[in-house]
Amino acid sequence: MSAFSPDHFPAELFNGRRFAVVGLGRNGLPAARALTAMGAEIVVWDDKEEANAAAAREGLTVARPEDAPFTPDAILLSPGIPHLLPAPHPIAAWARARGVAILSDADVLYQAVRACGSRARFAGITGTNGKSTTTALLAHILAEAGVPVAAGGNLGNAALALPRLPDSGVYVLEMSSYMLERIASLRFDTAAMLNLSADHLDRHGDMGGYASAKRAIFDRQRVGDVAVIGVDDPMSRDMADELRSGPARVITVSGHQPADVWCDGGLLRDTACRFLEMSDAPALPGAHNAQNAAAAAAMALALGVDRATIRRAIAGFGGLPHRQQRIAEIGGITFVNDSKATNADATARALACYDRIVWIAGGIAKEGGIDSLAPFFPRIARALLIGRDAPAFAATLAANGVAHEIVRTLDAALPAAFAASRASGAPVVLLSPAAASFDQFTGFEARGERFAELVRGLAHGRAA
Numbered sequence: 001m002s003a004f005s006p007d008h009f010p011a012e013l014f015n016g017r018r019f020a021v022v023g024l025g026r027n028g029l030p031a032a033r034a035l036t037a038m039g040a041e042i043v044v045w046d047d048k049e050e051a052n053a054a055a056a057r058e059g060l061t062v063a064r065p066e067d068a069p070f071t072p073d074a075i076l077l078s079p080g081i082p083h084l085l086p087a088p089h090p091i092a093a094w095a096r097a098r099g100v101a102i103l104s105d106a107d108v109l110y111q112a113v114r115a116c117g118s119r120a121r122f123a124g125i126t127g128t129n130g131k132s133t134t135t136a137l138l139a140h141i142l143a144e145a146g147v148p149v150a151a152g153g154n155l156g157n158a159a160l161a162l163p164r165l166p167d168s169g170v171y172v173l174e175m176s177s178y179m180l181e182r183i184a185s186l187r188f189d190t191a192a193m194l195n196l197s198a199d200h201l202d203r204h205g206d207m208g209g210y211a212s213a214k215r216a217i218f219d220r221q222r223v224g225d226v227a228v229i230g231v232d233d234p235m236s237r238d239m240a241d242e243l244r245s246g247p248a249r250v251i252t253v254s255g256h257q258p259a260d261v262w263c264d265g266g267l268l269r270d271t272a273c274r275f276l277e278m279s280d281a282p283a284l285p286g287a288h289n290a291q292n293a294a295a296a297a298a299m300a301l302a303l304g305v306d307r308a309t310i311r312r313a314i315a316g317f318g319g320l321p322h323r324q325q326r327i328a329e330i331g332g333i334t335f336v337n338d339s340k341a342t343n344a345d346a347t348a349r350a351l352a353c354y355d356r357i358v359w360i361a362g363g364i365a366k367e368g369g370i371d372s373l374a375p376f377f378p379r380i381a382r383a384l385l386i387g388r389d390a391p392a393f394a395a396t397l398a399a400n401g402v403a404h405e406i407v408r409t410l411d412a413a414l415p416a417a418f419a420a421s422r423a424s425g426a427p428v429v430l431l432s433p434a435a436a437s438f439d440q441f442t443g444f445e446a447r448g449e450r451f452a453e454l455v456r457g458l459a460h461g462r463a464a
Contacts, residue, residue: 007164009112014040019108020065022091023078024051030161031076031105032060038112043068045091066094074101076108079154079178085209086202104182106159106173111185113164113171120148120169122187123299126180126217127194127230129346130292131155133284134194135174137296137317142170144313145305154179170303177204177213187220190302192228192253192295196235197345199366211235221248226302228252228295231259232287251298255291261298263290268297268314276311283319288349322448324350327455333421335455338432339448344372347434351376356426358417360410363387363435363447370396370434377402381424384413388439409440410447414454 017040021032024046032044032055043063044055052062065072075095077083083092083102095102113120123138125131132155139151148169150162155174162171177200193214196207204210218227225248229240232254244250252259261270268275268290275297278290293314300310319325322339329335341347343366351357351373361370362385369392377397383404385393390406397404407413410431417429431451433444441447 007166009034009038009116009164011037012039013112013115014038017041018070018072019043020045020068020072020075020091022046022065022075022089023081024048024055025078025080027105027158027160028076028078029055030158031108033058034160035076035108036060041070043070043072065091065100071098072100074103074108076105077102077182079104079176079182082203083181084203085205101184102182103184104159104179104186106153106175106179107183107186109159109162109171110187112160116164118165118169119167120165120171121189121303123170123172123303124153124175124186124188124191124217125173125194125295125299126175126177126192126214128197128199128343129349130194130288130295131174131176132340133289133320133323134192134292134295135172136320137284137292137314138299139172140317141296141300141305141310141313142172142303144316145300145309147303147305175217177210180213180216183216183219185220187222188217188225190226190228190299191217191221191248192230192299193217193236193239194230194253194291194295195233195345196239197233197343199343199345207235211239215239218243218248223247225249226251226299228298228302230254230291230295232256232291251302253291253294253298255287255289255294259294261294263287263294268293270297270301273307275307276315280315281317283317284314285324286349286353288352289324322444324353325448325452327452328459330418330455330459331422332427333418334428335451335458336428336430336432337448337451337455338430339437339444339451341432341434342366342436342444344368344370344434347432348373348376350430350432351379354428354430355379356381356424357428357430358421358424358426359383360413360417360429360431360451361385361433361435362390362393363433363437364439365389365392365435369393373434374400381426382417382420384417384420386410386413386440387433387435387437389435393434410450411454414451414458418458 142149151172153173254262437447
């Protein structure tokens with residue numbers, strides 16, 4: 001592992017620069033602190049008064065940008081705040097009318113790294129599903145190789161909370177479509193687009209708009225850069241074909257079919273040689289994780305990591321919480337937390353990994369609900385449905401002859417799922433909701449943590 005100690009950015013780096021930071025959540029407040037530490041003049045604003053009060057207690061200047069004592073050079077708008085669709089936030093409309101740039105904090109990180117003279121490389125990862133796992137896996141591989149690495153963006157630390165890295169370092173950034181809409185200078189030395197399925201269409205208008213936002217991860221790449229693209233869905237294959245003319249070199253990846261790097265009957269390999277059997281990487285089950293591993297391996301090769309290190313690091317990867325995370329085994333029944341599956345496509349990837357399950361699903365459904373999961377319904381011994389759209393899920397399951405019950409809450413679902421598993425002989429209870437969580441939880445993390453807590457309570461009660 002690397003002995004590198006990351007450094008701070010110079011305190012005068014952004015002297016004379018002016019920013020407004022709007023939205024003071026997990027991205028905004030760290031960005032405001034970082035910009036202040038780099039010498040920028042800033043104002044901050046949030047539509048929630050308690051967030052403004054907390055920022056004021058930190059000594060930050062709280063004001064709407066239009067009421068600030070200066071016109072900002074740029075506005076850092078929280079990713080969740082729309083600047084175009086479905087309707088622009090009033091501050092975004094004000095900025096656009098005046099030609100004020102609206103940026104992602106990842107773009108400003110890139111500006112800071114280059115302004116301080118570092119030639120550290122940037123690796124960016126996007127896609128509808130799998131980007132968090134691939135981001136964490138690539139960072140893990142680089143750390144195993146002794147490369148100074150900082151990972152964040154849409155996963156973990158906000159981009160501007162990351163440290164300054166030396167020339168030999170690599171920033172590994174998970175990039176959401178919301179962030180990619182707002183990059184103007186950031187260039188990724190290697191970038192991956194894993195897959196495309198319907199998501200966030202309210203923000204992008206339609207699948208074409210969504211795909212266009214994702215494709216922006218390859219903007220400004222040049223000769224010598226690498227574009228890694230999954231080819232397990234039609235729109236991604238089309239994107240790979242479009243980008244083959246360059247300037248970046250395209251590397252295709254797949255979890256189950258021939259590509260430049262792919263999984264061949266359980267063997268992760270490229271055209272030159274094999275990496276490892278995916279069975280040696282227990283934290284990465286299923287064809288979707290094989291594609292994630294293929295993408296991380298392709299990016300690591302592009303960044304100069306040797307094959308032996310890649311092989312060792314993938315095998316030793318511990319996985320991420322809430323992504324097919326095995327919580328416990330109780331009486332021969334395995335409880336799996338896949339709370340991160342907030343759409344049907346993500347849940348399909350989990351369902352494909354198990355022959356017979358009791359399934360816990362529901363919440364706020366995405367467009368199309370769970371209709372696309374019909375090929376996996378024969379694997380479901382019983383479904384326990386929670387959340388706002390449980391009745392809609394129930395209607396789909398009833399039409400397909402799947403045994404199910406609306407239980408409304410996760411607390412009610414766990415004992416019912418345990419009983420159903422014992423009665424049916426299904427060896428797995430899978431929380432893979434195929435829906436967002438905001439009707440009952442603050443996010444998928446809170447939903448998954450509650451599931452784990454309930455499983456532990458179930459185990460304790462059984463032991464007692």
